[in-house]
Amino acid sequence: MRPANPHAMVPPTAAKNPRGSWSTVFSLMPYLWPKNEPALRLRLILASVAMLLAKIATVYVPILYSHAVDRLAHRPADALIIVPAAIIVAYAGVRIAAAGFGELRDAIFAAVQMRASRDVARQTFEHLHGLSMRFHLDRQTGGLSNIILRGTLGIQTVLRLATFNVVPTIIELLLTVGILWHLFNVYYALITFAAVGCYMTFTFAFTAWRSKFRRIMNETDNEAQTKAIDSLINFETVKYFGNEAHESKRFDESLARYEKASVKSQVSLNTLNIGQATIISIALGIMMLMAANGVAHHSMSVGKFVLVNTYLMQLYIPLNMLGFVYFSLNQGLVDMEQMFALMRVDHEITDRPGAKILPAQGAPAEIRFENVHFSYNPDREILKGVSFTVPAGHKIAVVGPTGSGKSTISRMLFRFYDVTQGAVLINGTDIRDLTQHSLRSAIGVVPQDTVLFNDSIYYNIAYGKPGATNVEIENAARLAQIHDFITRLPQGYKTKVGERGLKLSGGEKQRVAIARTILKNPRILILDEATSALDTATEQEIGAALSSVAHDRTTLVIAHRLSTITDADEILVLRDGEIVERGSHLALLSLDGVYAAMWAAQAELDEVAEVVGVDPLQLQNSVSEPAN
Numbered sequence: 001m002r003p004a005n006p007h008a009m010v011p012p013t014a015a016k017n018p019r020g021s022w023s024t025v026f027s028l029m030p031y032l033w034p035k036n037e038p039a040l041r042l043r044l045i046l047a048s049v050a051m052l053l054a055k056i057a058t059v060y061v062p063i064l065y066s067h068a069v070d071r072l073a074h075r076p077a078d079a080l081i082i083v084p085a086a087i088i089v090a091y092a093g094v095r096i097a098a099a100g101f102g103e104l105r106d107a108i109f110a111a112v113q114m115r116a117s118r119d120v121a122r123q124t125f126e127h128l129h130g131l132s133m134r135f136h137l138d139r140q141t142g143g144l145s146n147i148i149l150r151g152t153l154g155i156q157t158v159l160r161l162a163t164f165n166v167v168p169t170i171i172e173l174l175l176t177v178g179i180l181w182h183l184f185n186v187y188y189a190l191i192t193f194a195a196v197g198c199y200m201t202f203t204f205a206f207t208a209w210r211s212k213f214r215r216i217m218n219e220t221d222n223e224a225q226t227k228a229i230d231s232l233i234n235f236e237t238v239k240y241f242g243n244e245a246h247e248s249k250r251f252d253e254s255l256a257r258y259e260k261a262s263v264k265s266q267v268s269l270n271t272l273n274i275g276q277a278t279i280i281s282i283a284l285g286i287m288m289l290m291a292a293n294g295v296a297h298h299s300m301s302v303g304k305f306v307l308v309n310t311y312l313m314q315l316y317i318p319l320n321m322l323g324f325v326y327f328s329l330n331q332g333l334v335d336m337e338q339m340f341a342l343m344r345v346d347h348e349i350t351d352r353p354g355a356k357i358l359p360a361q362g363a364p365a366e367i368r369f370e371n372v373h374f375s376y377n378p379d380r381e382i383l384k385g386v387s388f389t390v391p392a393g394h395k396i397a398v399v400g401p402t403g404s405g406k407s408t409i410s411r412m413l414f415r416f417y418d419v420t421q422g423a424v425l426i427n428g429t430d431i432r433d434l435t436q437h438s439l440r441s442a443i444g445v446v447p448q449d450t451v452l453f454n455d456s457i458y459y460n461i462a463y464g465k466p467g468a469t470n471v472e473i474e475n476a477a478r479l480a481q482i483h484d485f486i487t488r489l490p491q492g493y494k495t496k497v498g499e500r501g502l503k504l505s506g507g508e509k510q511r512v513a514i515a516r517t518i519l520k521n522p523r524i525l526i527l528d529e530a531t532s533a534l535d536t537a538t539e540q541e542i543g544a545a546l547s548s549v550a551h552d553r554t555t556l557v558i559a560h561r562l563s564t565i566t567d568a569d570e571i572l573v574l575r576d577g578e579i580v581e582r583g584s585h586l587a588l589l590s591l592d593g594v595y596a597a598m599w600a601a602q603a604e605l606d607e608v609a610e611v612v613g614v615d616p617l618q619l620q621n622s623v624s625e626p627a628n
């Protein structure tokens with residue numbers, strides 16, 4: 001069950017050039033005929049009836065027209081205008097019926113169509129949330145949301161066109177050919193058939209060829225969007241480096257490719273239209289010559305001559321659409337295929353059958369890392385055999401230089417990735433044998449870089465516990481030392497934090513993150529440099545709060561400032577993915593190794609800071625790179 005090498009499961013990024021295939025249409029069937037939705041099924045039936053009636057009315061229109069012409073041409077002896085007038089009235093009535101049933105069909109069908117695209121969009125969204133961190137880090141969000149947007153539009157198009165344009169056109173063609181055969185002779189039917197055959201072959205072949213321009217347009221459009229979004233998100237960085245021109249050039253490169261493909265697409269469309277008009281006009285000319293010949297030899301009435309023309313002109317309308325329909329269908333299928341390709345990306349991390357549930361609340365749990373090896377990419381191992389145990393209710397600290405793998409340890413425990421070798425156990429159970437949902441419900445993480453939702457502070461804190469009361473939220477904010485700050489804001493808890501929380505300072509964001517984790521009230525707590533962006537005074541205040549939250553909870557602290565973890569039950573010193581020292585603060589100091597050296601370096605900074613009167617953190621950050 002457990003794959004030997006998790007890299008074998010790296011999801012293929014959704015096929016680069018997915019082709020819209022007709023099999024994709026069939027994947028829509030369940031949405032057209034939805035289970036447990038008799039109302040929607042009834043709609044499909046009614047819409048089909050309306051479609052049929054519309055087509056019968058449509059082919060009846062030219063017949064009435066030719067009758068009227070004949071009546072008028074013969075100048076009946078009784079000179080009564082009543083008969084042709086009645087025919088004309090009927091003609092108008094049938095035209096109204098044809099249009100009316102057509103619109104009715106669309107109106108009835110709209111509900112089915114919209115429900116299908118909503119269902120598929122939601123399922124894709126849910127699927128995306130189930131995909132691994134690896135997938136999301138590799139993908140760009142702008143591109144993803146574009147794919148969903150276009151995919152849902154594609155579904156609507158495909159449903160509308162496939163069911164209510166292609167099928168009705170075929171019906172109309174058959175009816176027309178049948179009537180021509182019946183009223184005239186088999187040659188008219190054959191010519192019509194041949195003309196339509198040529199027309200379709202030409203249209204399909206040509207459209208298939210030109211759809212590649214559309215595909216390029218899609219790709220470059222995606223690319224342009226992704227670049228634009230990424231560039232705008234990095235607004236600050238762009239300004240720091242004065243790289244506006246560079247960004248604009250990058251964006252314009254995609255736009256230029258889009259421009260080129262669009263022009264080709266347009267020109268090829270015009271060529272297609274010319275070809276189509278030529279085919280139909282030639283057929284029309286031949287048939288009218290035949291009819292004119294008939295009229296000249298009195299074997300055919302003028303009305304019949306008109307009828308031939310009207311039928312072909314009328315058939316030309318849906319046929320003309322057919323080129324567009326085929327093109328849009330192809331396009332819709334390509335868009336859908338891209339979305340379905342996303343749906344087919346396997347979840348890298350899955351619940352195994354019979355996975356157990358770790359209760360979210362309860363007695364403190366024990367965490368054990370057993371010889372954990374891990375690499376993000378096969379060519380570089382990040383954790384090289386890490387083993388440690390956090391006894392239930394204890395606090396373990398992990399320290400070490402930036403890049404040594406500290407955050408990776410917390411990602412292993414949270415199961416963002418599976419270990420390459422070894423195991424992570426909670427209360428003796430391998431976390432791969434637990435459901436992801438229950439595992440993650442039991443763990444609270446205050447991450448190193450907090451990203452907030454573009455909503456109010458209130459919303460962002462409440463995120464820790466959906467349905468939390470105002471009192472609970474304010475209490476959590478108080479414990480995280482941010483309540484006073486919030487109440488001083490003009491809009492208080494309703495203050496919007498901006499995209500990704502950028503309107504708050506690093507320290508404020510961290511305190512929001514701490515507040516929402518306090519609200520979540522988890523059994524296991526991971527603090528990943530949770531207070532690194534705070535000044536010493538605030539850090540000490542929150543430190544007290546965090547200690548009280550951590551009390552009686554199994555806690556893993558990844559520390560930036562060593563003075564905050566002197567009380568840990570055990571300190572692990574990590575370097576290059578290996579634990580090089582471990583023990584209590586005092587034991588490690590007396591060991592006089594890596595830890596003692598780090599401690600001395602920080603103490604020195606603290607002393608300097610005191611003399612100069614600045615925040616030691618600022619000093620430290622100016623000496624060593626801020627931890628990452």
Ligand SMILES: Nc1ncnc2c1ncn2[C@@H]1O[C@H](COP(=O)(O)OP(=O)(O)O)[C@@H](O)[C@H]1O
Pocket residue numbers: 137376377382401402403404405406407408409627628
């Ligand atoms: N998603 C990723 N893909 C590839 N390499 C990664 C990824 N995340 C982190 N790394 C690398 O793994 C190493 C350890 O990262 P991390 O655990 O975040 O270090 P830290 O100890 O600073 O928290 C770093 O060298 C980092 O570049």
Ligand SMILES: [Mg+2]
Pocket residue numbers: 406407408448528627628
């Ligand atoms: Mg880190």
